[in-house]
Amino acid sequence: MSEPRRVVRGLTLPLAIALASVMAAPRVSTAQSTAQYRARLIAALRDRHALRDSLDALHAHRIAEVPPDSMSSGRLHVRYSKATLGPSLDATLRGAVRQAAGDVDAEFGDAQIGDSGAVLVVSRVNWGMFTALGFDAVLVELSGGRGRMSPVRSPITERKLADALVDMIGTLATDGVPANVSRWAGYHTPARPLTHDDWEAAALDLATSNSSVARTCYSGSVAGCESALGLTTVRDSLSEWYTPEGWRALVASWNVQPGDPALAAAHAECVDKKVMATCERLARSRPVPVPLDMATRSTLFNLAIARGGRSAYAKLRSAHGTPLEVLSAVAGIAPDALVDDWRTHTLASVPHGVRPGAAEATVLLAWTALFGFAATRRRS
Amino acid sequence: MFAQVLYTQWKWARTELVLYVLAAFLIPTIIIRTGFSYVITYDIHSALGVSTLAGVCLAALAMLCAFGLAWRPYILDAGLKHVGPLSLPVSWGAFVRMRFLAGATLLLIPAAAVWFGGVLAAASVTIPPTLHAYPGGLAIRFYLASLVAYAAAFALQYVAGKHAVRVAVIVLVVVAVAEIAAQMIGFSSIVAGAWNMLTNWPGPFAVFAARWMLIDV
Amino acid sequence: MTDAIIARNVTYRAGREFAIRDLSMNVPSGSVYGFLGPNGSGKTTTLRLILGMLPIEDGTIDLLGHDVPKGVHKALAKIGYVPERLHLYPQLTVEETLRYHAAFYADWDHARAESLRREFALRAEQPVDRLSKGESGKLMMLVALAHNPQLLVLDEPTDGLDPVVRRDVLAALLEYVSSRSATVLISSHLIHEQERICDHVGVMDGGRLIAEMPMTAFRGGIKRLRVSRPPVEGGSLPFTLLNRGVTAGREEEWVVRGWQPAMREYFSAAESELREVIDLDLEESFVELLRSARKPAGTAGEAS
Numbered sequence: 001m002s003e004p005r006r007v008v009r010g011l012t013l014p015l016a017i018a019l020a021s022v023m024a025a026p027r028v029s030t031a032q033s034t035a036q037y038r039a040r041l042i043a044a045l046r047d048r049h050a051l052r053d054s055l056d057a058l059h060a061h062r063i064a065e066v067p068p069d070s071m072s073s074g075r076l077h078v079r080y081s082k083a084t085l086g087p088s089l090d091a092t093l094r095g096a097v098r099q100a101a102g103d104v105d106a107e108f109g110d111a112q113i114g115d116s117g118a119v120l121v122v123s124r125v126n127w128g129m130f131t132a133l134g135f136d137a138v139l140v141e142l143s144g145g146r147g148r149m150s151p152v153r154s155p156i157t158e159r160k161l162a163d164a165l166v167d168m169i170g171t172l173a174t175d176g177v178p179a180n181v182s183r184w185a186g187y188h189t190p191a192r193p194l195t196h197d198d199w200e201a202a203a204l205d206l207a208t209s210n211s212s213v214a215r216t217c218y219s220g221s222v223a224g225c226e227s228a229l230g231l232t233t234v235r236d237s238l239s240e241w242y243t244p245e246g247w248r249a250l251v252a253s254w255n256v257q258p259g260d261p262a263l264a265a266a267h268a269e270c271v272d273k274k275v276m277a278t279c280e281r282l283a284r285s286r287p288v289p290v291p292l293d294m295a296t297r298s299t300l301f302n303l304a305i306a307r308g309g310r311s312a313y314a315k316l317r318s319a320h321g322t323p324l325e326v327l328s329a330v331a332g333i334a335p336d337a338l339v340d341d342w343r344t345h346t347l348a349s350v351p352h353g354v355r356p357g358a359a360e361a362t363v364l365l366a367w368t369a370l371f372g373f374a375a376t377r378r379r380s
Numbered sequence: 381m382f383a384q385v386l387y388t389q390w391k392w393a394r395t396e397l398v399l400y401v402l403a404a405f406l407i408p409t410i411i412i413r414t415g416f417s418y419v420i421t422y423d424i425h426s427a428l429g430v431s432t433l434a435g436v437c438l439a440a441l442a443m444l445c446a447f448g449l450a451w452r453p454y455i456l457d458a459g460l461k462h463v464g465p466l467s468l469p470v471s472w473g474a475f476v477r478m479r480f481l482a483g484a485t486l487l488l489i490p491a492a493a494v495w496f497g498g499v500l501a502a503a504s505v506t507i508p509p510t511l512h513a514y515p516g517g518l519a520i521r522f523y524l525a526s527l528v529a530y531a532a533a534f535a536l537q538y539v540a541g542k543h544a545v546r547v548a549v550i551v552l553v554v555v556a557v558a559e560i561a562a563q564m565i566g567f568s569s570i571v572a573g574a575w576n577m578l579t580n581w582p583g584p585f586a587v588f589a590a591r592w593m594l595i596d597v
Numbered sequence: 598m599t600d601a602i603i604a605r606n607v608t609y610r611a612g613r614e615f616a617i618r619d620l621s622m623n624v625p626s627g628s629v630y631g632f633l634g635p636n637g638s639g640k641t642t643t644l645r646l647i648l649g650m651l652p653i654e655d656g657t658i659d660l661l662g663h664d665v666p667k668g669v670h671k672a673l674a675k676i677g678y679v680p681e682r683l684h685l686y687p688q689l690t691v692e693e694t695l696r697y698h699a700a701f702y703a704d705w706d707h708a709r710a711e712s713l714r715r716e717f718a719l720r721a722e723q724p725v726d727r728l729s730k731g732e733s734g735k736l737m738m739l740v741a742l743a744h745n746p747q748l749l750v751l752d753e754p755t756d757g758l759d760p761v762v763r764r765d766v767l768a769a770l771l772e773y774v775s776s777r778s779a780t781v782l783i784s785s786h787l788i789h790e791q792e793r794i795c796d797h798v799g800v801m802d803g804g805r806l807i808a809e810m811p812m813t814a815f816r817g818g819i820k821r822l823r824v825s826r827p828p829v830e831g832g833s834l835p836f837t838l839l840n841r842g843v844t845a846g847r848e849e850e851w852v853v854r855g856w857q858p859a860m861r862e863y864f865s866a867a868e869s870e871l872r873e874v875i876d877l878d879l880e881e882s883f884v885e886l887l888r889s890a891r892k893p894a895g896t897a898g899e900a901s
């Protein structure tokens with residue numbers, strides 16, 4: 001083979017991978033000043049409201065056209081088109097509805113999900129990043145024009161469909177969350193039990209927070225945990241949640257755009273030259289973040305629901321007071337006990353994965369032995 | 381017998397081993413010390429970021445050590461059509477086992493360097509509260525990861541013989557295409573599924589996706 | 598005494614073509630068996646089959662009382678092998694090479710190895726990749742002899758060596774054979790060398806063993822006959838006719854095997870005249886055997 005052809009062949013794969021990476025990469029936004037950014041944001045919000053109204057109308061119109069084939073199980077009612085889904089998907093949907101009905105009962109108990117239960121619409125769509133390369137998917141939507149939908153991509157299994165159905169039911173179950181609790185949780189109130197990965201992320205958030213109250217929480221203070229979770233009333237969040245070194249860490253985490261030289265200079269003065277007065281001024285110029293993020297706070301929410309049993313969601317609708325008081329009422333235990341329980345659960349989820357455990361080591365040695373055995377079997 | 385097989389393989393690989401040992405020692409030392417000098421107190425995310433960088437480099441080094449020690453014994457014997465091993469009064473299986481175990485033993489050397497470098501690196505920086513150093517755990521992970529990668533490369537060599545490189549390239553290309561298809565257009569294939577099984581617990585290469593952190597929570 | 602090597606109907610295929618076809622051979626214990634054949638005739642392949650390095654497709658091989666391939670590594674403990682391409686690891690020194698091989702042989706004689714090393718003038722600390730071709734050959738012979746093997750298998754052991762080195766290697770071999778009553782299977786295309794040391798010979802050509810006989814029969818047993826008024830084809834011959842060809846007019850040259858003086862009677866009875874009986878040397882005998890083996894089946898001579 002000639003040298004140029006060899007070079008071209010050798011470069012084909014790396015170029016293909018690079019091209020694919022570029023096509024999949026997110027777009028980088030252009031630099032702009034803070035004022036310009038604010039104006040664009042407000043305009044976009046206005047457009048969004050108008051768009052949302054149009055989408056809701058379109059959605060309601062589309063759902064009204066779905067043929068009235070239906071099936072029910074427990075408090076779950078599903079509308080779909082048998083002709084569009086086909087016999088194979090029809091059978092899969094039936095199995096999924098049966099599974100989902102059981103999951104709904106187990107996870108949401110007596111939660112209010114509609115006067116006669118939840119109504120969901122299942123339809124078959126073409127889905128994909130590029131229409132020409134699209135493929136079959138199943139869309140699960142709430143009826144009533146709420147705009148909530150969940151696509152299920154191939155391979156479409158009973159488990160995946162059931163999960164999508166239960167996810168939609170979950171959004172109904174959490175419809176009655178008090179507004180202050182929803183605000184505290186950052187509008188992130190999960191309807192399904194969280195996984196170990198979610199708890200692990202919460203544990204990492206607690207262990208790596210640059211807030212002083214998060215560190216006292218980590219060390220054992222329930223009051224520190226309540227403060228770090230944003231459950232207490234604070235007069236001066238910056239001083240109560242962070243030490244001066246923490247202000248510097250906060251400012252250092254900002255992504256300062258080159259289009260604002262004054263901000264860039266102040267940022268450098270705080271981070272590089274350690275001028276604490278500048279750090280404090282900058283930190284106060286923006287909302288002070290709650291030490292533990294939304295995902296972490298949602299684990300407390302989820303723990304309260306889990307402790308509250310079948311009537312947890314019902315109690316959530318009727319509870320009053322501060323977010324901690326509401327969650328305590330849902331869980332049926334005192335606020336300090338709930339937070340302490342959360343702390344124990346979180347710290348137990350701290351990943352200790354650097355050193356392989358006995359199971360991991362055994363599995364790795366077994367694979368090693370298997371490969372070694374394969375090598376001795378054949379003389380090539 | 382094993383001692384002599386080990387000695388010959390060590391003699392072949394000693395120059396490479398010196399480089400691996402240097403890299404295994406210097407990666408944590410340089411990255412952690414240099415990185416932590418830029419880390420602000422209580423900016424624990426940045427500290428973990430530095431530790432992650434060192435971990436990624438060590439994971440890559442583990443793979444390099446594994447392939448480096450796996451290919452040489454086979455190539456040297458295959459060049460002479462394995463006449464040497466086949467003329468010895470041991471069965472082929474017994475000889476290959478000795479070769480395999482010799483390479484697995486040599487992998488302990490760079491793993492020990494990881495431990496030593498980790499201890500030195502951790503002692504030379506101020507570790508933020510709530511974080512801890514795990515030089516021993518990291519060295520064990522390094523050894524087990526390099527061992528399983530070595531075993532896979534060793535088996536590929538001895539099973540596929542002179543076609544090993546070709547087989548490996550074809551497999552990698554097919555997997556890359558399947559993964560790109562899965563990520564970009566959601567196209568599930570048996571290849572992508574098999575790759576997921578190998579790289580997720582309890583697959584053999586899941587160890588490379590785990591926490592390779594000298595300094596961690 | 599049982600034979601050291603007994604091969605029966607051994608067949609081996611490399612790719613689509615048969616490399617070794619229906620080979621049967623016996624190497625008597627205590628003999629020096631010369632394995633002759635032109636380049637590419639299958640000598641090295643046959644040796645590798647005997648030593649279990651290649652898988653046989655059909656047939657059986659008994660090697661020092663052990664079945665190949667099942668018990669071959671037990672037999673290899675008593676065999677010293679010098680291959681055509683030397684299997685020395687270049688990064689090791691002479692001493693390290695000896696230590697490496699010593700670890701595998703229970704009967705390794707360290708004193709003998711050291712004595713041979715000095716005899717071959719090999720420096721212990723010299724790296725193998727710095728040895729000359731002759732020194733490498735001597736080292737391989739040393740490795741083969743140092744554990745006092747019952748059987749020595751040598752594949753072109755002196756190929757490419759200068760006369761001095763060749764002399765050293767052969768001398769060590771002969772000394773070993775005479776002192777230990779060992780069996781030697783030596784493959785070579787250097788016929789004159791084989792003539793000096795071998796007492797049995799097997800001739801390979803095209804993957805087949807075309808002749809196997811004691812060296813005395815090979816050396817003196819093939820004759821060239823000058824015949825006038827030769828008899829026509831047909832009738833049974835008291836000897837094996839390898840080749841015949843017309844030389845001039847009604848005179849022919851016959852190459853025969855198994856000739857005895859009393860066989861002159863045959864020509865008398867056929868009203869032919871046996872003009873001359875010429876002894877062939879080993880090389881001429883070898884060439885005639887090959888010519889005979891390469892002829893199509895059914896023909897014993899060629900018309901000019």
